[in-house]
Amino acid sequence: MTMRTTEFGVLAANVVLLGVLAFCTHGYFTRGNLLDLFLSAMPVMIIAVGMTLVILTGHIDISVGSVFALCSVTMGMCSASGIATLPSAIVACIAGTLCGAFNGVLVAKLRIPSIVVTLATMVAMRDGLRWMTQGAWVEGLPPRFQWFGMSSTSYNILCLFVVTLLVVLSAFVLRHLRLGRAVFATGSNEAAARIAGIDTSRVVLGVFALTGLLTGLAAALNATRFKQIPSNSGIGLELKVIAAVAVGGAVITGGSASIAGTVLGVLLLNSIGSALTFLGIDAYWEKAIQGGIILIAVAIDAIKMRRKQGDNAVIA
Numbered sequence: 001m002t003m004r005t006t007e008f009g010v011l012a013a014n015v016v017l018l019g020v021l022a023f024c025t026h027g028y029f030t031r032g033n034l035l036d037l038f039l040s041a042m043p044v045m046i047i048a049v050g051m052t053l054v055i056l057t058g059h060i061d062i063s064v065g066s067v068f069a070l071c072s073v074t075m076g077m078c079s080a081s082g083i084a085t086l087p088s089a090i091v092a093c094i095a096g097t098l099c100g101a102f103n104g105v106l107v108a109k110l111r112i113p114s115i116v117v118t119l120a121t122m123v124a125m126r127d128g129l130r131w132m133t134q135g136a137w138v139e140g141l142p143p144r145f146q147w148f149g150m151s152s153t154s155y156n157i158l159c160l161f162v163v164t165l166l167v168v169l170s171a172f173v174l175r176h177l178r179l180g181r182a183v184f185a186t187g188s189n190e191a192a193a194r195i196a197g198i199d200t201s202r203v204v205l206g207v208f209a210l211t212g213l214l215t216g217l218a219a220a221l222n223a224t225r226f227k228q229i230p231s232n233s234g235i236g237l238e239l240k241v242i243a244a245v246a247v248g249g250a251v252i253t254g255g256s257a258s259i260a261g262t263v264l265g266v267l268l269l270n271s272i273g274s275a276l277t278f279l280g281i282d283a284y285w286e287k288a289i290q291g292g293i294i295l296i297a298v299a300i301d302a303i304k305m306r307r308k309q310g311d312n313a314v315i316a
Contacts, residue, residue: 006249006300010264017271025278033274035156039225041270043068043218043237045163045263048244049170050100050211052262055245056174057204058187058254059107059114064215064241066125067099068234071219073129076138076229079145086148089220093213099125100212104205122238133231141227148224159221166214171259183207187254236287243290244269246297253301269293 021028047064054061071092078088099121106117147155174180185193186200193200223229246252247268248261273286 007258007261007264010248010261010268014264014268014271017268017275021271021275021278025275028274028278037270037274039156039159040273041266042159042163043222044240044244044270045266046166046218046221047211047215047237047241048262048266049166049259050207050214051241051245052248052250052257052259053170053174053183053207054114054211055242055250055252056183056187056254056257057200057207058190059204059208060242060252061100061103061118061208061211062115062238062242063099063103063118063122063125064211065234065237066122066129067096067212067215068219068222068237069129069232070099070125071096071216072223072229072233073133073138073231075220075223076141079142080138080140085142085145085224089148089217089224092220092223093216096212096214096216096219097209098212100215101205101209103212104208107208108201108204129231135231137231138229141229146224146227155224162217162221167259167263174259184255187256189255239287239290239294240269243294243297246301247293249297251301252298 027033047068051061051064074095075088075092078091079085083091103114103117103121106112107114148158150158174183182193182198182203185196185198186203190200219234222233244265245257245262246265248258248263248265250257250261269290272289273283276283276286276289
């Protein structure tokens with residue numbers, strides 16, 4: 001199964017799901033519901049772009065949910081203290097970049113497995129945030145905080161522009177630029193990539209820092225949708241992001257993934273939650289379904305790897 005057929009399979013699943021919703025529900029395809037779907041998928045989509053690059057290098061980042069919460073609270077505290085909304089958003093992006101770079105240094109320079117590093121930072125940041133805020137929400141935000149002081153329509157257009165730009169730009173870099181080929185090479189065979197002159201440590205550190213930056217950006221855009229910021233935001237976000245990338249056809253061990261597949265994976269998983277509501281099914285099934293989809297994606301990945309190893313053995 002090639003990457004193209006995997007993407008086609010996810011696209012077909014999206015079409016089937018939307019077809020079922022069209023015939024079995026009323027109101028799913030209204031402007032308001034589609035806008036809510038886009039805004040709820042926006043943070044996942046932005047972070048999934050970075051996660052795709054991390055997984056391409058053969059690593060994983062499970063701290064993005066905690067980084068998202070840290071950036072959201074940081075932005076809220078800055079705004080509540082009198083700093084304008086845009087500079088507060090920049091501070092949130094810087095905080096996210098520093099968190100990602102910290103993970104990247106530990107993984108790329110100290111050679112600690114990424115799942116161990118990001119598990120530790122996930123717990124440390126979540127507990128540190130809980131201690132700092134005592135579980136309280138950030139309140140007292142200025143009136144111009146919501147929607148960056150714009151109208152809701154302008155805010156929605158801004159979010160759509162940002163998401164589209166990130167998707168197109170990241171797909172172009174991966175497909176056409178040397179930087180993208182370096183990311184693929186690092187995940188495919190790190191030793192061979194180093195021999196070819198690629199600084200794999202810098203590539204790994206860079207994709208972790210970029211993922212942190214994108215997480216900060218997603219947190220800033222999402223925070224301005226509301227008038228309060230919960231200190232526990234982003235719980236379970238890492239599951240949605242990793243699931244979307246895996247469902248989109250990424251090989252968890254690295255070296256193979258696509259932005260198009262990730263976009264389709266985000267759309268599919270995000271549609272499931274809303275579909276359960278419209279079909280009158282208990283929303284508690286959403287997590288179970290997401291977990292099942294991850295298991296299927298990983299199982300397909302394992303089968304593909306086993307077939308590939310079998311073919312190599314026959315050739316040898």
